[in-house]
Amino acid sequence: MKIRVVDSHTGGEPTRIIIDGGPDLGSGDLAAQRECFRTRFDRIRSAVVNEPRGSDAMVGALLCPPHDPASSAGVIFFNNVGYLNMCGHGSIGLIATLAYLGRIEPGTHRIDTPVGAISAEMHPNGTVTIGNVASYRLAKNVAVTVEGYGRVHGDVAWGGNWFFLSEGAPVPLTLDHLEQLTEYTSRIREAIVREGVTGAGGEEIDHIEVFGPPQQAGANSRNFVLCPGKAYDRSPCGTGTSAKLACLFADGKLKEGEVWRQESIVGSVFEGTVKVSNGEVRPFITGSAYVNAVADLILNEADPFCWGIGH
Numbered sequence: 001m002k003i004r005v006v007d008s009h010t011g012g013e014p015t016r017i018i019i020d021g022g023p024d025l026g027s028g029d030l031a032a033q034r035e036c037f038r039t040r041f042d043r044i045r046s047a048v049v050n051e052p053r054g055s056d057a058m059v060g061a062l063l064c065p066p067h068d069p070a071s072s073a074g075v076i077f078f079n080n081v082g083y084l085n086m087c088g089h090g091s092i093g094l095i096a097t098l099a100y101l102g103r104i105e106p107g108t109h110r111i112d113t114p115v116g117a118i119s120a121e122m123h124p125n126g127t128v129t130i131g132n133v134a135s136y137r138l139a140k141n142v143a144v145t146v147e148g149y150g151r152v153h154g155d156v157a158w159g160g161n162w163f164f165l166s167e168g169a170p171v172p173l174t175l176d177h178l179e180q181l182t183e184y185t186s187r188i189r190e191a192i193v194r195e196g197v198t199g200a201g202g203e204e205i206d207h208i209e210v211f212g213p214p215q216q217a218g219a220n221s222r223n224f225v226l227c228p229g230k231a232y233d234r235s236p237c238g239t240g241t242s243a244k245l246a247c248l249f250a251d252g253k254l255k256e257g258e259v260w261r262q263e264s265i266v267g268s269v270f271e272g273t274v275k276v277s278n279g280e281v282r283p284f285i286t287g288s289a290y291v292n293a294v295a296d297l298i299l300n301e302a303d304p305f306c307w308g309i310g311h
Contacts, residue, residue: 003048006100007293008093011235011268015093015289016048017075018291019101024233025076029067031114034076034083034233038060043307044066045078051306052118053297054230056080059090067112081229085115086160088238088270088285090129095120096289115160127288130238134280135159135246144191153189159242159283162199163207164192173212173222173265178232181265185210185226209240219263231246235287236262236270242283245272248298 003021007014023041025033037045047053049060049062075094077084084090084264090175091111098104108121118129139156154166170184171177185208192198193203199205209225215222225233225240233240241262245270248254260272271286299306 001095003297004134006095006097010092012266013089013235015090021029022062034114036041046205046308046311051263071112072109092287093289095128100291129286130240132283136248137240146187157243160239162205163243165209168240169210173224180202181224219261222263224265236264238285241272245283
């Protein structure tokens with residue numbers, strides 16, 4: 001069995017998109033197709049992104065026919081431990097991949113995701129602006145007791161995934177503090193689970209985002225984002241930046257159309273703005289992605305690790 005993929009990175013964060021050889025998920029909407037993927041074909045997810053072919057940092061995506069005839073494509077995102085609602089850096093990588101394959105031209109395109117349609121504008125210079133799903137803050141200044149660190153405060157917000165966003169960290173947000181930052185944010189995640197802090201309708205908060213001062217001129221903030229599966233986001237995180245923009249707008253610290261420049265732990269930057277329509281805050285995130293490989297993944301069931309280590 002062969003699965004053809006295109007690899008790219010957005011701000012340093014890898015995306016691997018299945019363009020051929022993926023499973024048939026039927027003709028339902030993207031949420032139904034994702035559930036089919038989860039329940040019937042999860043070993044393909046594992047084979048594509050987990051070791052020995054992938055890594056914990058790898059975010060996978062399945063390119064799907066659009067459910068809405070007005071859309072250019074559909075996409076389902078996944079990672080080393082499961083499935084994502086949306087993925088901002090991955091959406092930018094998807095547009096770069098479709099352009100590389102000659103399937104789209106510069107302009108604005110509509111993409112179906114399991115949590116709703118997004119827009120994606122490919123600019124002539126190759127940058128991409130994602131018009132994300134409506135984002136909002138659910139709860140402000142939530143306090144949790146974090147083992148080894150005491151009381152930590154943060155906002156609960158939706159940006160396409162659920163986030164707990166907190167200012168400050170016990171160590172600087174630099175690559176030489178990865179172990180400490182991973183431990184700190186993992187402890188925060190444990191605390192919000194233990195204390196029953198959730199997103200709307202009891203949904204799991206699966207991303208933890210902490211902020212500090214930027215390290216380069218022109219940036220507004222630097223972040224560290226712990227993703228599901230305990231991998232950190234090398235990019236500034238598209239859905240995390242969306243959640244941040246929603247919180248800033250709610251606090252009156254960001255005006256409609258004003259640009260916020262979010263720096264990642266590796267120094268890459270997304271530019272974000274918001275537009276308000278019918279009372280909803282919609283973030284727009286601009287970044288760049290670069291295709292770096294096209295490959296056939298060979299799945300041989302005689303291989304004891306055919307479906308990924310741990311599956």
